[in-house]
Amino acid sequence: MIDQLLVIWGEPAAGNRQVIGHLARSAGEFRFWYEDDLAKAQARGFQMLPEFPVHRRADDPYIGRYLFALFAERIPAPTRRDSAEMMTAWGVDHPDDQFEVLARSGGIRATDRLELAEYRAVDDDLSRPLEFRIAGRRHITDAAPLAVEDAVSLRREPDNTADPAAVIVDRMGRKAGYVPRQYTQLLGGLVERGVPLQGKVVRELLLPDDVGKLVVRIVSSRL
Structure with missing residues (x-):
């Protein structure tokens, strides 16, 4: 469970993406907090989210009994005619699990620049497969x-030169894209240590701007 x-x-x-906060749930509560350092994002134009106007950190998060509206609004109503079709397209196994829906869909909307992704610790062993949307593909020549x-x-x-920690998604010796930055430390570390990994393109996620994002699933093959 996510x-x-x-x-x-x-x-x-520039389209560069940066983690600016965390959304978590436990003990019947939802919590949101910002990253400790927002200076880089703010220098590039990020403004505090209206629902979370104060820079609260992990030790003093926003707490709610229900999923915050900013994120709940990104989940299609089950009464929508195409709801089941959307869940299948996103690879959602449990449509009633709000966090799974947000992780698989990215919660992407045309009206803002936010995206959601599953959190994984840097020492995760990938015993549970990790899925991510390939980054940087449109910027790669050929x-x-x-x-x-x-x-x-x-x-x-x-x-x-832009990111020495970058991890390439490779297809038969050719560059196909990049691992998104939120996972480069985890996956780059596994690659560096020679941990055998298996990867496969599992779906194409259609985004509001009509640019498809290919989704890759990675799992450790030593488990």
């Missing part, structure tokens, strides 16, 4: 073509 999500903000101009069911692998890119 009990914590990363709240990610995308810079309007990116390797990808289709659902294609096998992929991961490799480090230490000569990347």
